[in-house]
Amino acid sequence: MKTRVRVKKDFTMSLFAVLLGMLAGALLMLVTGSNPIENFYYLFRGGLMNIERIGNTLATATPLIFAGLSVAFAFKTGLFNIGGAGQMLIGGLCATAIGLTFSWPKPILLTVIVLASLFGGALWGALPGVLKARFNVHEVVSTIMMNWIAYWSVFYIVPQYFKGPFLETESQRIPEAASLKIPWLTSLFSGSYINLGIFLAVVCVVIISIILERTTLGYELKAVGYNRDAASAAGINVNRNIVLSMAIAGALAGLGGATFYVGFASNMQIGVLPSQGFDGIAVALLGANSPWGALAAAIFFGLLHTGKGFMSAMTVTPPEISDTIIATIIYFAATSVLIERNWNRIKQYSPVALYKKVRPGGVDSTAGGEQ
């Protein structure tokens, strides 16, 4: 009962952030001299107008779902995982390496790829967890460092072992058997980038929400996140939970890496930290750190990303406007905490409340009467 009220409130706040963000975007469009309604029309049309576009929206959203889920999960347990980008890279590297090395039948190869990216990401997440549990190194610092370690590892490993035929800066294309894209799905969405990753993502959303809501593991992890001292006084092993939480968060981001590098794309480029790793923070924020919220927020961001090209093609508005809208939404999602905190005060200045205040026989006249 209580949680439902809470969810409803979170949903309202997130919707509020989205609306304010779009409003600010509209203002920006007006200032740059274009028509906001027309722009938004093309923005959403670009992401939804046909089955292929919808497929692309979902495909773009897939790594964002994983990254958002990763940040949200860690955050629920009191940890701030900024290492999504590095964990994605490692997950993607594991997936690509296996895809380029082995030529097994597709079902086996994909299973191994998924597991490898999961464990690769888990390792990349667990290391900062161990550092935190053992030496009290703050996870924000260590996950950022792990991002760069992943970045340079890819920079070295890809050209050295998996160099593409033409370019030094990218890997060979993975064979069809190693891709999460499958023919029936691609043709169902008339040739879009959509791949098995979206199903994997939904499954993970379900699993994570079950872990958080129904298991003793989730109960422990959240207890540690909310109040570390009380958890340890109650006999919960705080350090073990920190490592475990970071490992799970890393595993999720690692899977996201697989869906990006061997699903959405077909090879790995060096010298790029995947921006989805950081966008995951925004996804988690807008999704109020709930698994289902992250799913919805990621699909919404996927829509904006997919539609922005179409918008700029059909109008004079540059695609950066769409990025600006996303940024503004993030801004409002972050400040929605402030809005929530001041909700009572806002209500106080609502017309109804003001009327009550000045009305004869209201609050003022009852005070000070009796001595």
Add this chain to the structure above:
Amino acid sequence: MNNIVEMRDIRKEFPGVVACDDITFQVKKGEIHALLGENGAGKSTLMNILFGLYQPDQGDIYLRGEKANIANPNIANDLGIGMVHQHFKLVHNFTVTENIILGLEPTRHFMINKKTASARIAELSKRYSLNVNPDSIISDVSVGMQQRVEILKMLYRDAEILIFDEPTAVLTPQEVRELMKIMRGLIDEGKTIILITHKLREIMAIASRCTVIRRGSVVGTVNVADTTEEKLAEMMVGRTVLFDVEKGEGKPGKEMLQIEKLTVEGTGGGHGLKDFSLTVRCGEILGLAGVDGNGQSELVEAIIGLRRANDGRVLIGGQNVTALSVRDRIQIGMAHIPEDRHKHGLILDYTVQENLILKNYFTEPFSRKGILDWNYIYGHAERVIRDFDIRAGEGAHATARSLSGGNQQKAIVGREIDGNPDLLVAVQPTRGLDVGAIEYIHKRLVEQRDQGKAVLLISLELDEILDLSDRIAVIFNGELVGIVNVDDADENMIGLMMAGGKKEVSA
């Protein structure tokens, strides 16, 4: 008018609560006026308004008959109002003089002129017989002395109206008597004192008038000479209060908790424990008395398993648990009511039902194979809520944060006692609670003892220790001063022991 302070129709609202509901409060010049009320009654809010920390939503303050606008504590200082806070505001590595002049350092050629300040402090100290050495470093002096430094701070600023916020909470009985003498001396010199307290005995001993506040409103102002402790308590709580805990003869059985020559490091220069030995038997309440910060926290943490013992052993039910984890110790039969319920007792963002399973969520029937059984957990919570009279708006689904302090504490007590422990370590179990909740929790502790459980009660409230314990141990400086039977003990003797005076071990 001889009212030096008059607060008229003061109203202060915080989101959801009216902290002060049209309070009118008058203090005469030269009196000690007690402000009595339960926690959360609004007495601190009222005084914070007088000291300029809060602005009233409504109402006026008159000082010496003139309307005053106290926008911040600096203005309060200028108007001659001083306040000794419950938690002293001192810089520990500064000298007494440096602390006192902080904020209004006398300077000459851009250099602090400590000499004049020091001389004036020495003179003030002598005049009010405070016995403070201006050149001592704060970290070297006792808590009682630190309090006197705070008093000197007010006097140095020529304060005439002195507000004391729960000044005796940190003192031994002897130091309390000393403080009372000082307060009388201040009155003789023409100062006015407002004393915030919930200790009736102190009011009877020193105050001339007393204003009682309940739930933000004034219940009344009485002359202390015309009233009794019982009457004051009734005004404060709104009903008659039982003072004595009903408690029969104890039947101590076998040893449940044995602490043998335990040595533990202190936190940040704290005392730690040195060679500490203590035994608590089944069917008895052993009260551990001592001034705050003499090793109690370290002892508790070592017993429950949060702190490593450097030397010595802890045994629960005869089993050596020194190297065991917190969880292992809980499963052997240890329960713990922590001192800080927000920090160690509850997960405030969890609901009541979630908090009630904090120590056994992983056992059947609360969960099976790692899956929580919410139906069972809800039923369990409903039962504990009923048994322990926990009042929460939304029952089992209310977040712990939304409960009042008393009900939060009842939830913790409920959880710990419901687990049917053999050993209950209760640390300050009634801190900050109202009289009704205190009564209730005391009854439950005695009930545990009567059921043959071992109870270790650690409290800073000497009255609580004397009321509940069968035996009283006293800790000072991390060492055991002695153990006495409650029938042989009196306040004076325990007070001396709390200050480190050795007593032959007689029990």
